[in-house]
Amino acid sequence: MAMLQVSGLTKKYGALDVLKGIDFTLDKGQVLSIIGSSGSGKTTLLRCLNFLEKPNGGKITLNDGILFDATDAKTATSDEIRQKRLHFGLVFQSFNLFPQYTVLENVTLAMDLQEKDRAKQQKRKPSKEAIQNNRKKARQILKDVGLEQKADSYPFQLSGGQQQRVAIARALALEPDILCFDEPTSALDPELTGEVLRVMKELRERHTTMIVVTHEMDFAYNVSDKVIFMANGKIEEEGTPQQVFDTPKSELTKAFVNKSKNL
Ligand SMILES: Nc1ncnc2c1ncn2[C@@H]1O[C@H](COP(=O)(O)OP(=O)(O)O)[C@@H](O)[C@H]1O
Numbered sequence: 001m002a003m004l005q006v007s008g009l010t011k012k013y014g015a016l017d018v019l020k021g022i023d024f025t026l027d028k029g030q031v032l033s034i035i036g037s038s039g040s041g042k043t044t045l046l047r048c049l050n051f052l053e054k055p056n057g058g059k060i061t062l063n064d065g066i067l068f069d070a071t072d073a074k075t076a077t078s079d080e081i082r083q084k085r086l087h088f089g090l091v092f093q094s095f096n097l098f099p100q101y102t103v104l105e106n107v108t109l110a111m112d113l114q115e116k117d118r119a120k121q122q123k124r125k126p127s128k129e130a131i132q133n134n135r136k137k138a139r140q141i142l143k144d145v146g147l148e149q150k151a152d153s154y155p156f157q158l159s160g161g162q163q164q165r166v167a168i169a170r171a172l173a174l175e176p177d178i179l180c181f182d183e184p185t186s187a188l189d190p191e192l193t194g195e196v197l198r199v200m201k202e203l204r205e206r207h208t209t210m211i212v213v214t215h216e217m218d219f220a221y222n223v224s225d226k227v228i229f230m231a232n233g234k235i236e237e238e239g240t241p242q243q244v245f246d247t248p249k250s251e252l253t254k255a256f257v258n259k260s261k262n263l
């Protein structure tokens with residue numbers, strides 16, 4: 001049984017059909033790369049999975065639990081949505097770090113908020129020990145992404161590549177089931193993309209389940225278990241990297257892949 005099952009997912013913005021019925025599955029520990037031209041619906045798909053957008057139709061199942069079912073008449077409360085969102089971590093193209101907080105605080109913030117929420121529910125004070133543990137955990141994750149020396153720096157003191165690694169650390173801190181990336185290196189100078197891709201490769205070696213929307217065709221080819229090519233709000237083709245890049249079946253895929261090769 002796949003870890004993630006997406007079926008018949010649709011999303012409209014007004015009269016515009018952005019996702020026209022998306023079906024795919026992802027196994028635990030696998031890396032899925034999503035490629036496709038600008039405007040094909042890749043970001044919208046990630047935003048639907050992360051509950052930043054509400055799909056109009058379809059179903060999302062994770063670990064045998066239904067996360068979203070458009071036929072369910074009951075609307076999820078904001079608390080429920082917050083809980084569901086925790087299954088997914090999202091790393092954006094534009095880092096989106098909090099400029100007023102240090103690197104360490106950027107990573108601990110969401111964990112600390114969770115402890116404060118728990119404390120409120122249990123009518124107690126936030127535990128000093130839990131907050132302390134969060135700092136310890138954050139330092140370890142920063143070490144994993146090669147940034148232990150920068151814990152007390154502020155985002156503006158870091159390069160883009162370092163900022164993006166903080167954003168990855170921040171997403172990892174909440175231990176999501178699936179880590180999603182939306183073009184994580186598109187805003188970076190070429191010499192800085194390598195350090196981010198290296199961290200993502202290391203995550204793969206540690207069996208982190210990932211969905212990566214990317215223009216980095218080398219990454220998609222070499223690091224993913226599965227590649228989806230999206231065109232016009234649909235999955236035009238999916239398969240292993242070899243199938244999609246070396247022996248594409250669809251003409252659209254062929255054209256896209258050849259264009260990417262010539263860049
Ligand atoms: N919030 C929005 N409101 C209206 N249209 C949107 C919105 N977000 C995206 N779109 C449209 O949906 C289509 C797919 O966008 P997007 O998911 O960002 O594609 P991609 O990430 O593949 O470039 C585009 O035509 C875009 O203009």
Ligand SMILES: [Mg+2]
Binds near residue numbers: 042043044182
């Ligand atoms: Mg996009």
